[in-house]
Amino acid sequence: MWPAVRKRHDFVTLAIALAAIGLFMATASMVLPALLRHGFGGADGPDAILTNALILNIALILLGWNRYKALNGELEHQKRAEREARQLADKDDLTGSLNRRSFAAMLEGLLSGEKNPDRAIAAIAIDLDNFKQVNDLNGHAAGDKVLCEAAERIAKLLPDGAQLARLGGDEFICAVPYLTHSPDRIDHLVTRMIETVARPVVHQANAIDITVSIGIAGSNQLDGQSIETPAQDLMHKADIAMYHAKKQGKNRFYWFEAPMENELRFRNELEAGIRRGIENDEFVPYYEQQIDLDTGEIVGFEMLARWESPEMGLVNPDIFIPIAEEIGVIADLSERLISKAFEDAKQWDPEITLSVNISPVQMRDPWFAQKILKMLVEHRFPAHRLDIEVTETCLHENIGMVRSMITSLRNQGVKVSLDDFGTGYSSLSQLRSLPFDRLKIDRSFITELSNENQSDKLVDAIVSMSDGLKLPITAEGIENEKVLEALSRWGSMKGQGYHYGRPEPADDVLKRLEMAGKLALTNEDNVVSLANTSDEDDTAKRAG
Numbered sequence: 001m002w003p004a005v006r007k008r009h010d011f012v013t014l015a016i017a018l019a020a021i022g023l024f025m026a027t028a029s030m031v032l033p034a035l036l037r038h039g040f041g042g043a044d045g046p047d048a049i050l051t052n053a054l055i056l057n058i059a060l061i062l063l064g065w066n067r068y069k070a071l072n073g074e075l076e077h078q079k080r081a082e083r084e085a086r087q088l089a090d091k092d093d094l095t096g097s098l099n100r101r102s103f104a105a106m107l108e109g110l111l112s113g114e115k116n117p118d119r120a121i122a123a124i125a126i127d128l129d130n131f132k133q134v135n136d137l138n139g140h141a142a143g144d145k146v147l148c149e150a151a152e153r154i155a156k157l158l159p160d161g162a163q164l165a166r167l168g169g170d171e172f173i174c175a176v177p178y179l180t181h182s183p184d185r186i187d188h189l190v191t192r193m194i195e196t197v198a199r200p201v202v203h204q205a206n207a208i209d210i211t212v213s214i215g216i217a218g219s220n221q222l223d224g225q226s227i228e229t230p231a232q233d234l235m236h237k238a239d240i241a242m243y244h245a246k247k248q249g250k251n252r253f254y255w256f257e258a259p260m261e262n263e264l265r266f267r268n269e270l271e272a273g274i275r276r277g278i279e280n281d282e283f284v285p286y287y288e289q290q291i292d293l294d295t296g297e298i299v300g301f302e303m304l305a306r307w308e309s310p311e312m313g314l315v316n317p318d319i320f321i322p323i324a325e326e327i328g329v330i331a332d333l334s335e336r337l338i339s340k341a342f343e344d345a346k347q348w349d350p351e352i353t354l355s356v357n358i359s360p361v362q363m364r365d366p367w368f369a370q371k372i373l374k375m376l377v378e379h380r381f382p383a384h385r386l387d388i389e390v391t392e393t394c395l396h397e398n399i400g401m402v403r404s405m406i407t408s409l410r411n412q413g414v415k416v417s418l419d420d421f422g423t424g425y426s427s428l429s430q431l432r433s434l435p436f437d438r439l440k441i442d443r444s445f446i447t448e449l450s451n452e453n454q455s456d457k458l459v460d461a462i463v464s465m466s467d468g469l470k471l472p473i474t475a476e477g478i479e480n481e482k483v484l485e486a487l488s489r490w491g492s493m494k495g496q497g498y499h500y501g502r503p504e505p506a507d508d509v510l511k512r513l514e515m516a517g518k519l520a521l522t523n524e525d526n527v528v529s530l531a532n533t534s535d536e537d538d539t540a541k542r543a544g
């Protein structure tokens with residue numbers, strides 16, 4: 001019922017009840033004494049009309065009372081529903097903590113109420129690390145459980161007067177009052193949060209490990225320069241600090257500092273630049289020579305991505321590959337580069353191989369091998385000339401999938417090398433179970449090579465291990481003659497490094513090959529060629 005209509009009804013009911021009570025008093029004062037007198041046998045009974053009027057009166061009063069009670073109940077019910085609705089709008093359904101809207105309003109209130117310069121409010125932004133993976137690997141029910149557990153554990157640690165909210169997804173935020181001369185109280189609190197949330201969450205007999213990254217901003221860090229409200233500004237600064245904690249390796253906390261804002265701006269510009277650069281075809285393949293150390297001849301090229309950025313000039317992959325991986329464009333970027341490299345390599349002598357680096361992110365795609373094979377067919381590039389380099393980090397993820405991927409690539413004739421060998425932690429049994437074609441010894445071991453130092457012993461160990469696995473070797477990072485000489489004692493292998501030249505663009509490669517008489521005679525050379533590389537020969541020669 002509409003409130004105005006109900007109010008009028010209330011009023012009518014009340015008026016009827018009051019009139020009935022008035023009438024009751026009047027009739028009762030006449031009827032009751034007569035009734036009493038009649039009861040004691042003294043007189044005639046009360047007037048019948050008056051008696052009826054009295055009964056009608058009583059009925060009216062009862063009716064009014066009932067109506068009043070019902071209306072009151074209805075009113076109470078509506079108030080409760082309104083209260084619940086307001087609470088629902090203020091709270092996050094899943095965890096029962098505040099939501100973004102109510103938190104911001106609450107924080108605004110706290111900040112405007114705090115006038116004492118010795119006191120401040122810390123906004124603590126908390127973000128679960130790799131939460132998407134928890135969802136992907138264990139399902140959404142497990143994800144929800146992790147979120148609820150995290151909220152509960154954090155809430156339990158909060159001091160009086162503090163508030164927790166879930167801003168959405170796996171992002172939480174707390175407002176915690178503290179004394180400006182003891183920010184270490186906040187350090188202590190967030191350290192405990194990091195420890196407590198890290199305790200495994202058990203879901204259907206599975207223990208799920210999760211860590212958090214935390215950013216903190218104190219209200220005494222606000223300078224009033226922002227166009228945002230103080231609460232928005234504080235939450236934004238905490239978020240920037242949290243982001244910094246992620247960048248520094250996750251599972252840690254940082255207080256907001258002004259330079260972080262610039263870092264973030266730079267990072268956002270880079271992200272936008274990379275997306276734009278892919279569209280505008282600004283990424284180009286560079287090539288590094290791979291040499292047969294026995295003959296000194298070029299036997300292959302490793303394709304290394306470069307970004308010809310209109311704003312920044314030539315950018316190295318160490319800068320843009322990790323970002324491209326993070327923002328989900330690495331596969332697109334890599335496929336465009338590989339397509340270009342196929343076209344470039346078709347102009348080389350058909351015996352020269354092409355190595356390409358593949359990110360662990362690409363290896364998570366179950367269709368990866370199919371994509372590569374499709375590209376080979378589209379570009380009519382012979383599979384045996386392609387060498388895929390994967391790093392040891394790929395092996396830690398889903399070894400079963402990696403194995404079947406490597407197997408299907410190799411079944412089509414593609415070679416697969418283990419890159420940066422020695423920097424990861426692959427076990428011997430893991431290596432034995434994966435059908436690699438070649439190991440590339442990481443350049444950190446090679447550049448140090450002289451004679452009789454620690455690196456020599458390491459390389460010695462790696463070489464005898466690869467001999468045991470019957471895997472040929474490429475040594476990367478050969479920077480000078482001395483290293484080359486040191487390598488010679490281990491027999492046949494391939495090598496690459498600045499000693500032979502820096503990575504160069506496709507045109508320079510063509511000039512180099514032309515001078516060496518190693519250009520393809522016709523484009524079809526490649527397709528019909530059955531030329532094989534001499535990988536198997538290397539180990540045999542070394543063993544021999």
Ligand code: C2E
Nearest residue numbers: 304305316317318321357358359477478479497498499503
């Ligand atoms: P990587 O696979 O280990 O590539 C070799 C890196 O060492 C290259 O750096 C190369 O320029 C450098 N290098 C070569 N010879 C020497 C030397 O003698 N001394 C020293 N100090 N360095 C040498 P770059 O081109 O900056 O590549 C860095 C890394 O980026 C590569 O390491 C590779 O892991 C990754 N990368 C490059 N292109 C791609 C790509 O298209 N996709 C993916 N996923 N990763 C790529």
Ligand code: CA
Nearest residue numbers: 302357389419
């Ligand atoms: Ca490589």
Ligand code: CA
Nearest residue numbers: 419420440476
């Ligand atoms: Ca490498």
